Amino acid sequence: MSHPIVFPSAESQSSVSHIRVDQDRLWNALQELGELGAYRDEETGLHGVRRLALTDQDMEGRRLVMGWMQEAGLSLRVDQIGNVYARRAGAQDVLPPVMIGSHIDSVGTAGKFDGCLGVLGGLEVIRTLNDHGVITRRPIEVAIFTEEEGVRFGTDMLGSAVAAGRLGLREALETTDRDGVSVGAELEHHGFAGEVQVPITAPYAYLECHIEQGPILAADNTRIGVVRGVQAITWKELQLTGRAAHAGATPHSLRRNAGLAAALVTVRLNEMVESGEYGQMLATVGRQDTYPNLINIVPSNVLMTVDLRNPDAAAMERAEADLNTYLGDVERLTGVSITSRTTAKTPPVAFPVEMQDLVAKSATNLGFSYAEITSGAGHDAGEIAALCPAGMIFVPGLYDGISHNPREYSTPEACADGINVLLQAAVELAN
């Protein structure tokens, strides 16, 4: 069922400044989706969310949310990389839509908010417009992007990058997970290899609401983050190859210890961060697989990942070049050979000032304090920004804004604040 096309009346074109989203309905949706992929977390003892992209758990999540979208009268389409677009008709339905989006795939140790707030917030905007019989001039589309997290297939923002044309469809479909299963095979298997051609036709504008995932807003009770942009991200996968040997009988001089080489790289990255020579760089070795991983054997192989973040593109380039030079030093020092592969790389993205101003104005009109923030995390908005003006709204998270951890938490009020800003900004764009 789609909404009838109605020529806009004076009333339908008026603002929605008096309308508010349903906080309880939004919260209940977040809780219900957060039950899918639930697991018991070893570190925290809490229930976390593990809904890796294109797994059965992710499909359960999609079915739930897509069912809600259909009940809200939206018409659904799927593109060639499995991104879902749920459309509410506009009075002038041929106009490019205002798109609201995010993701519902999660990392392996997630909370209930990362990405889900943006998608379910988009749905709540639609439900609120339906409740009040508001017809916008432009259509509004709510998007669910595929594999935003990148933890399963190794490239973050995969779906939105393909939708925006930065990443080729074939390359994306051929990307495999640790077990050799490809994105393309999973899309076919789950019936999500859709028809909508990528790159997609540019929307009129794009908005995304997301939990901050950092400590800034909560530190001084600021209610809304107006996002300036997203910092640069580089992901690398290093293969370190030495030689397995007896721990007791192999003299130091005869060892080619891949574990030692990995440790040197990790310490060097930390020194680079602490030196301040690379601006506000952050570096993380999040994954390290050691072989044979036994107590009395010098490790022969390590696979390690490097995640670099930097708001400054030039500093990022310098850091990558200096890391490469150091890898050569480690090879000479340890006799371990190292190959390095870049698995993801996105430049810093600045959102247009007009979109930042729109978010700030919407917050101010609602009486909310706001702060300008550069996002530490990557987001689909950073990709869709290549197609159309994009903007983001952050809401505070508790406990230092911890995220990618089951402790991730934003209050019902804070979530509703963000989605009320989203509602006002989206309708202004759509009219």
Ligand code: GLV
């Ligand atoms: C996505 O959450 C990222 O890694 O920034």
Ligand code: MN
């Ligand atoms: Mn996210």
Ligand code: MN
């Ligand atoms: Mn995330």
